[in-house]
Amino acid sequence: MPVTVDGDSDNCRPAQIKAAASRFPELTMILDMGFRAPVRPPGEPAGREMREVVGQCPNLYLGLTALTTCQPSYLMSTIWTGGAERVVFGSNAPSGIPAFAVKGVEWARLGANAEALIFRDNLKKLYKLG
Amino acid sequence: MIYCCESYLTLTGNPYLVGRPGGADELVKVYDEAGITAGMALLSGADAVDNRTLWEATKKHPTRIFGMCLVRPNRGQAAVDEFRMAVKEWGFKGLKHGVESDELVRAAAEMGVPVTIHTGGESWNPQTKTFYEKIAQMASKYPGLPIIMEHMGYRHAVDLAIEVARRHANVYLGTTILAAAEPWLVRKAVQEAGAEKVVFGSNAPFALADLGVQGVRRLKLGKADEELVFSGNFRRIYRLK
Numbered sequence: 001m002p003v004t005v006d007g008d009s010d011n012c013r014p015a016q017i018k019a020a021a022s023r024f025p026e027l028t029m030i031l032d033m034g035f036r037a038p039v040r041p042p043g044e045p046a047g048r049e050m051r052e053v054v055g056q057c058p059n060l061y062l063g064l065t066a067l068t069t070c071q072p073s074y075l076m077s078t079i080w081t082g083g084a085e086r087v088v089f090g091s092n093a094p095s096g097i098p099a100f101a102v103k104g105v106e107w108a109r110l111g112a113n114a115e116a117l118i119f120r121d122n123l124k125k126l127y128k129l130g
Numbered sequence: 131m132i133y134c135c136e137s138y139l140t141l142t143g144n145p146y147l148v149g150r151p152g153g154a155d156e157l158v159k160v161y162d163e164a165g166i167t168a169g170m171a172l173l174s175g176a177d178a179v180d181n182r183t184l185w186e187a188t189k190k191h192p193t194r195i196f197g198m199c200l201v202r203p204n205r206g207q208a209a210v211d212e213f214r215m216a217v218k219e220w221g222f223k224g225l226k227h228g229v230e231s232d233e234l235v236r237a238a239a240e241m242g243v244p245v246t247i248h249t250g251g252e253s254w255n256p257q258t259k260t261f262y263e264k265i266a267q268m269a270s271k272y273p274g275l276p277i278i279m280e281h282m283g284y285r286h287a288v289d290l291a292i293e294v295a296r297r298h299a300n301v302y303l304g305t306t307i308l309a310a311a312e313p314w315l316v317r318k319a320v321q322e323a324g325a326e327k328v329v330f331g332s333n334a335p336f337a338l339a340d341l342g343v344q345g346v347r348r349l350k351l352g353k354a355d356e357e358l359v360f361s362g363n364f365r366r367i368y369r370l371k
Contacts, residue, residue: 070311
């Protein structure tokens with residue numbers, strides 16, 4: 001059963017995420033990006049660190065919950081960190097407004113294939129939906 | 131009318147902007163898309179530029195972009211001097227600051243220029259509590275100085291921010307980010323601190339400004355309270371005619 005952890009915390013740094021994901025390699029872990037996403041654009045050391053963690057932990061996925069409605073600009077950093085194959089959509093409803101979250105993803109114009117992965121296919125795979 | 135208490139002047143090449151150009155014209159375009167009349171803008175930390183760049187943007191769009199000065203407090207007197215010059219000679223209307231430099235805050239108070247402070251943190255963290263106490267102390271020391279708590283403590287210290295705003299008449303709550311992300315918190319701020327203490331902010335272009343506007347409108351605060359949040363409070367704080 002996948003486990004979702006809140007990445008919007010001082011206690012959720014890349015090294016800590018890596019430790020947890022590495023300890024349970026058979027466990028699918030979704031790191032919810034929250035408001036203060038632990039991702040950064042290419043060129044920033046903190047961004048490279050998180051990208052390395054995702055590369056080393058194939059069981060780790062990145063959840064967009066809250067991010068696209070508040071800081072959609074971070075979306076591209078999330079994609080750069082893990083690729084669309086490792087990113088899943090979230091809305092934070094009812095605190096967040098799902099229509100806003102959808103618009104935040106569409107704003108980035110990622111293309112139909114990437115959107116299908118983020119909005120549908122990745123979650124279907126992780127939760128073994130029919 | 132809608133005024134925005136915090137947005138950013140970015141330059142071309144910022145990797146956060148998904149191919150959209152930076153610059154003053156782009157910021158005005160973002161305002162237009164969201165129905166924003168004008169906004170306070172400051173420099174983006176992602177761009178290696180100075181306040182002069184922002185001044186040029188305000189000259190190009192004097193009725194749309196208002197300058198919010200950003201200086202490094204560790205520059206000491208030089209930072210204070212630059213801030214004073216930006217206000218007196220370039221017409222900047224605000225200061226983006228933290229709680230580090232009393233000299234900068236004193237200068238803002240002397241010139242009647244509002245101070246905007248980024249707030250967030252985690253309410254259970256002692257350092258966060260100390261930070262909010264410093265804002266409260268600043269508000270007490272300079273009761274005539276409007277202080278806008280940007281993000282009003284979002285995501286994990288909203289209650290702390292609201293409490294400071296409740297206790298101090300000169301402290302306001304900026305809705306930047308959370309108006310789009312979790313609009314119900316704007317309602318909470320209006321209910322607990324009063325509509326006259328809440329100021330709309332967009333964080334454009336890094337956040338989608340139109341979602342922030344829609345987020346507030348969806349709350350159906352009522353015509354009077356919505357007017358205060360969108361424009362009335364801003365106009366009073368920044369003394370617009």
